[in-house]
Structure formats: C-alpha cells, structure tokens
Amino acid sequence: MPRLNSSLLTQLDHVRVPAYSRDRLQTGMVHIGLGAFHRAHQAMYTERVLDRGDLRWGTVGASLRTTNARDALAPQDCLYTVCARDQDGFELEVHGGLVDILTDADALMAAIADPQVRVVTLTITEKRYQDADRTGSAAGILASALARRMASRAPLSILSCDNLTGNGRVLGESVLALCDAPGLASWVRDQVAFPSSMVDRITPRATAADRKWLNAVAGYTDASPVVCETYSQWVIEDDFRAARPEWEAGGALLVKDVAPYERAKLRLLNASHSLLAYFGLLKGYETIHEAVNDAELRAFLLQTLDGEVKPHLKAPAGMDVNAYIASILRRFGNHAVPYRTAQVASDGSHKLPQRIHPTLKAAWAAGEPAPCLELALCAWLQTLKGKAEDGTSIAYDDPGAEPVRELLRTHDDPEGLIQAVARETALWPAFPQDALLRMGRAFARLTQNGVSAALAPLLTR
16 A cells, blocks of 8 residues: 555545645744644644645744654655544545654754744643743743844744643743843844634544554555544634734634633633543543543533533633533544543643633632532542552553652542642642632542542532
8 A cells, every 4th residue: 555645646536635736835834843733733724825825834843852753754755644533424634734844953943043934833732831941942942043033133923832821921931031142032022923822623642543544545554644523723813023824714713812712712621621531531431532421421511611610701702602512512522533531631730720720719719619620620639549440540641740649659538638739739829728628528539439429419419
C-alpha cells in the first residue's frame, strides 16, 4: 500500500486534497508545538485560506522536545490526513500547508526572526506557560528570537492557542519578563501583539487501530494521521500588528474580547470533561463516551452544570447556554472518536484551577456551597491513589500533583488529607474553611463507600 506523499495527491479522488499548488507556498507563519491538536484545528482554518488562493501563509512547524513529528512527516513531504468522525460518518482531508519541520531551537529562532514571517502560533499545553527558563522555554525562545527580529523592525503577532484563561496576556507577560536586551521590551510592546484565542475541537491521540482504519478506507498509509470530531470552534482576539491569514474564511470568529467565550468553554465544556474523566476512571471507564452514557454520571454532570456553573457564568452575548450544554453531551457521546479518560485526566493539577476553581470561588463569594464541584476535586484526589473501584489500576500523567501523592502516602484520614492539601500545597489557594470541611466529609464518603454513595445525596437534592 503506498505511503502518503505529494505524487499521490492526484490519485485521491475520495479524499479532499489541497486545492492550491504547494510549490508556490510562501512561509508566512511559524507554529510551535506540532501536535495533533494544532494539525486538526488551526491548520485546518489556514488550509481554507490557502484553498482560496492566498498562498502567503505556508507554515514552518517546530517540535523541539522530540524528533517524532519530523521523522513521521518529512518522508510524507509534510503531508498528513485529518480524519474527522462523528456518529453520522467521516470526512478525510489531506493538509498541505506545512512546509518544514524544525527540531532545533536556533533554527526556530531564525525562522521567527525572518521578516517574511508575520504570525507565530503556539500549542504547548497549559503547564508549559509556567516555565520561565530563559533558554529552553517557549517564552525564552520567543524573547531571544525577538531580539534578533528587532534589527529588521518587522512587526509580529504571536497567537497562543492553548486552553488557558487570557492566554495571550499570560504569554506576553512571560516573554516581556525575559526581554532584557537594550530597547527590546519597548520595541516588543510597540511592535509585537499577543492576541488571546479560544480553541475547541476534540482531538484524541491517534491509535494503531485508527491508522489501520485509515489505510482501509483511504487506500494509503499515513504515519501520523490526526483523528478528531467534526465540530470545531476558534475565537480570536482581533489584535494583530501585521498581516494575518483570513481565518474567517474557515469559520473563525474575530472578536474584541475573547474572555466571555473562554469562560464559557472552560467552565462548561472543559469542567465537564474533567468531571467525567475522574469519575469515569473511578468507575472503570476507559473512554469519555462510556462515562457520559453512564446514567448516574450524566445526571450528576447536568446537576453540576445547571445548579452550580450556570448561575455564576456570564456567557457571551447571544449564547444559548442550554443548547451549548446539549451540544457538549452529544459531542462527548461521540463513539466514533473515543477519547480516553486517562488522557483528559492528565495534568489535572494545572487544568482544574482553570476549569473549576473560578466557579467555586464565585459560588463561595455568593455564600453558596458548591458540593458537586467540591466532590469533583475529591474525585481527582481519589484517582491519584491509582485504583479504580473494581481494583484495576489508574495511571495518567500529572507531575504537578506529586506533592498531593506524597500527602496521600502519609495521611490515612480523608478529612485530614483535605486540610493538608490546602495547608501544605499551593493547589488550593485561599479555600474557605467551611468548604474544606464539606470536602473532607465528601472525600470520606467517596473513599469509604464509593462513587455511587458519594453522588447519591447530591442527585436527590
């Protein structure tokens, strides 16, 4: 079976292929973090721009942590297949906008310094925004690249595409803190924009079974396909210093303020994802669609959203919150794109403060308990013990939770553990004592009696 490459494109009459001549592409963008999500999301919007004939926006991708992306994609002429699937069918599309893949930091800085590049985008995961290292971090690389670029005086826009509140502001502050070359910080403030954005498309890791399925339906092999849902959303702050792709052509929304959209997504969709992941792991579910189809967990999720999240959410103007929640349930139930609970659960120590804490704090400030969300934090703690209710192992990556794991090894008392987490770690800042007492009792029920017993009093309120 042939492997995907440029010469194969003319033979793929059953797959959407680039409608433009790839040899005419110009390099106008750099992307840092060449994972599946970028290739399923931002690259898709750029592909629509290229299909319309604006060929200024070829992308140089950078993957510095490993050479895996380069090793898989370079033999395919940087082509890859996006497999969008839902309950109703699938769509296959080959993307051609990626023109090169860099694995060296110096080469990446040189690319960013090139005046022909006018936009840099990033998908580096939430936790890497806390890395302030001068040399190896994304912020450090950007600061060094901007020091080189300043010589040309060419303006630039650096667009964060990670699930982080105010991601552009956070990135801009991190970069400016490292701009210590003479005059650099002043130039960056004037000539470099850091717009925020909100992104949404469920994109699990492609599996061997996914690759085998693609081979069967497409008739070629692809060493690095992307599997995703058909739904996609991108909301971008309209604040750029130089030309940019007309991403609106692909359906992106350019707005003055992204904050209402990111709040709604983080507190409704992302919080729901985390809740289903942790409770799903405890009940032995491998995928999110299994968890959301569990009647007990589904009822608890709706109770949480209706009773605790919605009352404290200022949604974007014109947004139908109930319809949005209904769409969440449908998307999470999409068995055609199985999303592993362990993958969603990863890095909860970094994700939960964005997804759950703001709603908790709003409820507490209004003098209202939030027992469902409080219990969700307890479920996260319980998964860190590494055992599901049926005795099977729970394993996922969350290095930031190591202080909690250490406390779990030294505290047998559930209520005492809750107090210790609040007292001895920075994960639960300024949680009020009455909330900690409730969480202690809830954690004791969860630990001693299991998920159903912990959920029961909340479902009958």
